[in-house]
Amino acid sequence: MNQFYPEIEPYNYFLLDVGHDHQIYVEECGNPDGQPVLFIHGGPGGGCSSNDRRFFDPDVYRIILFDQRGCGRSLPHGSLDFNETQYLVNDIEKIRQKLAIDNWHIFGGSWGSTLSLVYAENHPESVLSLVLRGIFLGRPEDTIWTFSSGGAIRIFPDYWQEYLNALPKSNQSPSIKIAYDLMVGDDKPLAMKVARAWSKWEIRCCTLKPNDEFVNAATNDESCWTLARHEAHYMVNDCFLSPNEILENSHRIKNIPTTIVHGRYDIVCPFDNAWLLHQALPNSKLIVSETAGHASIEDETKHHLINATQQMSKINNSQ
Structure with a gap:
């Protein structure tokens, strides 16, 4: 199995002013003269971690990571103002222009796959290739599946009850x-209680095998505050996408080399998301992690993703 590349530190980092009082954190790692690749994190509201740098060979790639509006190290922390999908797409273009990159590889998982696809469909000329994990198409049925009346609560009813217990009895x-x-709302302690419960529910569903270390690392108060509030903000607004937007616009990226990695037992983003995307992109490569759920840190998924980035480097060399 492929393992993470060694830990590395950024050789450059900065806050980029993108307007509307938002400053987004951007960092560069690896080889300054390498092939540029942009890592797009999940959530919305997740932020990047040091492990996200480690999917890429630091000798081959100029690795670029950023925290989306209002989360991670971006400022102001937790802001939902002017925080919509198209703003995030525009932010990505501003990063590319700031770094004077003509085109780059895009790597995104979960909500990061959603944003990667929307960005690529809006700017296909800027994208060399796509590596996507845990596909989330952003349709109403995809949000309902996990956080409303969908199938996830039938698989983990005990976890779901713990989430419901955090809500006021009148709102259960x-x-x-x-x-x-x-x-x-104005009741900040209650807001934090609900955010913790929301985040814990989702993160516990992410791995096929229970992983307390993974859950604890992803559910500290700061992470919960942005993950839960950002996700709910996007979900109540249909992810700021038109109905079935990603699949309907897939013809725009049909010629971009695309690798899709998805866990067979993904409860957060069911496998049909990846299957439908693959059908819409017949030239794409679909790799099923047969022993994994949703998380990128699960061994088989990690192996496939690192293998995909190794193959991705050959795309640029062949053009």
Whole structure:
């Protein structure tokens, strides 16, 4: 099995002013003269981690990571103002222009796959290749699956009950809107309680095998505050996408080499997301992690992703 590349530190990092009082954190790692690759994190609201640098050979790649608006090291922390999908797409283009990159590889997982696809469909000329993991198409049925009346709660009803127990008794219903209103309301202790419960519910569902270390690392108060509130903000607004936007616009990226990696037992983003995307992109390569759920740190998925980045470097050399 492929393992992470050794830990590395950025050789450059900065805050980029993207307007509307938002400054986004950007860092560069690896080889300054290498092939540029942009890592797009999940959530929305997840932020990047040091392990996200390690999917890429630092001798081959100029590795670029950024924290999306309002999360991670971006400022102001937790801001949902002017925080929509198209703003994030525009931010990515501003990063590319700031770094004077003509075109680059894109690597994104979960919500990061959503944003990668929307960005590529808007700027296909800027994308050399796509490596996507844990596909989330951003349709209403995809949000309902995990956070409302969908199938996930039938698989983990005990975890779901713990989430419901965090809601006021008058609001114990599986409504994303109710949770969102509580998390952006004036009662900050209650908002934090709901955000913790929301995040813990999702993160516990991410791995095929229970992984307490993974759950604990992803559910500290700062992470929960942005993950839960950002996700609910996007979900109540249909991810700021038109109905079935990604699949309907897939013809725009049909010629971009695309590798899709998806866990067979992904409860957060069911496998049909990846299957439908693969059908819409017949030239794409679909790799199924047969022993994994949603998380990128699961051994088989990690192996496939690192193998995909190794293959990705040959795309640029062949053009």
